Structure formats: C-alpha cells, structure tokens
Amino acid sequence: MSADHPGIAELFSLLAAGELAAFYRLTDEAGMAPTVAGRVAIASMAASEMRHFDVLRDELERRGVAVVPAVERYESVLAQYHQSTVPNSWLEALIKAYIGDGLAADFYLEIAHVLPPDAERIVQEVMAETGSSQFAIDEVRAAVTADPLLKSPLTLWARRLLGEAITQAQHVLAAREELAELLFTGDTGNLNRLAEFFESIQGRHDARMRDLGLA
C-alpha cells in the first residue's frame, strides 16, 4: 500500500476523534470515583489519551489534514458508542475504561498490519496500553472478590460493551469506504477476513475479562 493511501489519514482522523472522545468520557466518569487514588488514575489515563491525540494531530498536519474538521467528521459515531454505554457505577466506569480501551486497541492494531511501516508504527504507539489500566484491573478484582454477587451483572455489562463496540465498528466501516478498503485490502476472501477479524477481537476480549476476574 502506498504511504499516502487516503485511508491512512482517514484512520488517523478516526483515532484522533476517539482519543478526544475517550478523554472527555473518562473525565466525566471520574465524577463517580470514590477516592483521590481513583481520580488520579482516571486523570492519568485521560492525559495519556491526549498525548496520543498530539501524535495523531502532528501526523495529520504532516499530511496536510487539519485535526479539528477531522475530529468533527467522527464525533457523532463516537458519541453514539458512549451514549449507548453510560456506566451506572464506578465499577462499570472502570470496566468500560479498561475494556473499551482494549477493544479500540484490538481494532486498530488489527488494521495496522496492512499499513506501510511508518503508519503502522504510529498506530502501535498511540494504541499502546497505558500503565494506568492496572488500576482498573486491581479495583475490579478486589470488588468482585469482596462481593461475588457483583460478578454476574458486571459480566453482562462487559458483554454489552463488546456488542456496542462491534456495532459501531460496523457502522464506521459501512460509512467510510476508505477505511473498509484499508482493512480488507489485498484480500481475496473479504467475508472470511471479516469473520476472522471479529473472532480475534472476541478472543482478546475474553482474556481481558479474565484479567478483571470476570471470566
């Protein structure tokens, strides 16, 4: 694929919009944090979303694409995901932060394989897991160990996050041709590739559920 395939700037635009949306969603949801430690952890996660946003803004600018209209194009699809997954408790918020970040990383790292090396490196950089997600794991594990009755509703919640993420990913792929082309470029059996794609995401989601003590 050529280094200036239009799908690459489209992908970076979507990623930048995702980082900004995640920043504000995290900080909103931090209002539910019962402790200063929780507020610190969420603020750190949010700040690392903005570090990634800055990397993407620079890459877009290098390609002559302004970040603000790029973000505006993807605002509504990301708002749909967040509005359909509003957490009702601090534990739900933490699970959403951990599972949502993880799903986004799966989705984009899967796409990254087909990119030219420079663009692949950028996606890997901005999708690297942040150290702060350990906080979410520790808090959720401690809560379900202390009260095993929490396990079943929180597991359902995590499943809903997966379902909504896949729904929104499909919407994006259907609406933005350049992205779908990017993801499935050079493949002969597109439908097989799509099935594999969602299967691999499901597998990694299950691993994260075990991390949280929700398997």
Place this chain on the structure above:
Amino acid sequence: MSADHPGIAELFSLLAAGELAAFYRLTDEAGMAPTVAGRVAIASMAASEMRHFDVLRDELERRGVAVVPAVERYESVLAQYHQSTVPNSWLEALIKAYIGDGLAADFYLEIAHVLPPDAERIVQEVMAETGSSQFAIDEVRAAVTADPLLKSPLTLWARRLLGEAITQAQHVLAAREELAELLFTGDTGNLNRLAEFFESIQGRHDARMRDLGLA
C-alpha cells in the same frame, strides 16, 4: 536552606493537589466550549497539568511522601477557590484558565527563589506556561473586539479571580506553617516581604489583563 527542609515536600504536595484540581476543573468547564477547537485546547491544557502532576508525584516519592494523602491534605482549600469562582460562560472559563494558571505560576515561582536549586528547577518545570494558553488569549481578545460591551463584566470577573486567589493563598500560608516559613525564610522584614509579594503578583496580573485585551 537544606534540600530536605520539610516545607519542600509540603510545597510539592500543594502543587500536586493544585494540578489535579485544575485538571478536573478545566475538563468540567470544557462542557461550555462551543467548538471542537475549544474542547481540544482545554483537553491539552488539562493533560499538561497531569504531566506536571507526574513530575511532582515522582519528586514526592523520592522523598518518601505518598502523593494521595498529600493531595488529600490540600483538597479542601483548592475546592474553596474553585467553588468561589465558578464561571458562568465559556469566556469566563477561558479567563479563569489563563488568569488562574498565571496566578498560580506567580505564586509558586516567587517561592521558588528561596529553594535549593533542585527544588527550584522542579517548580520552574511544573509552572512553565503551556502553549495552549495562547488559545485563551486569542479567543478572549476576539470576543471583546467583536463586542466591546463584554469588556467591563469580564474585567470584573478577572479582578474577582485575583481577589479569591489571594484570599486562598493567605489561608494556606496561615494554616501551613512550613510553607509560610519557606516563603519568608531568611528575611528580616517579613511584613515588607509579604507586601512586595502581593504587589509583584498584582503587577503581573495587570500584564495578563492586557494580553487578554481587558486592560
């Protein structure tokens, strides 16, 4: 002054609490931003508060002080400042971000002169102005140029911010002996020093008012 004067860890604790409080206040107030550009600018300012927070956390840890209880000690005085200066509009929020950050920097850089070189460098690093404050200047100048009637209420608002900041600074100095000692250490005429201190802050506040087109 010795490098392990207890006032230094106290000062870093107050600074860390200030960064965290500013992070959440900025992100709350970003809800009033009318544009994506405004939301991006505020998120960038907030993220740089957390970068500074991380520097302070590392410094506190190096001195054997845990950051969470350190932040808890100063939460209420910072909450008082923020609760007494809740902006009613996007322009008021931008002015508060710019003026409030500037006042905090004045206050702490003034203290930094008396610190051992290592500690002085840390304060300078975490109080360096962020590039994003140019956004606040541009937006406020443009707004008061377009509508000169805004000038007088916004000038009053900025004056109130200065008054509240000084009130809270005095509360902190009165309540935390180590800090007052740090600030006025080695001086013979403490009262003169205090008067000079607030005079110099007033002078720099006036310069910032001119930046905003509010002089």
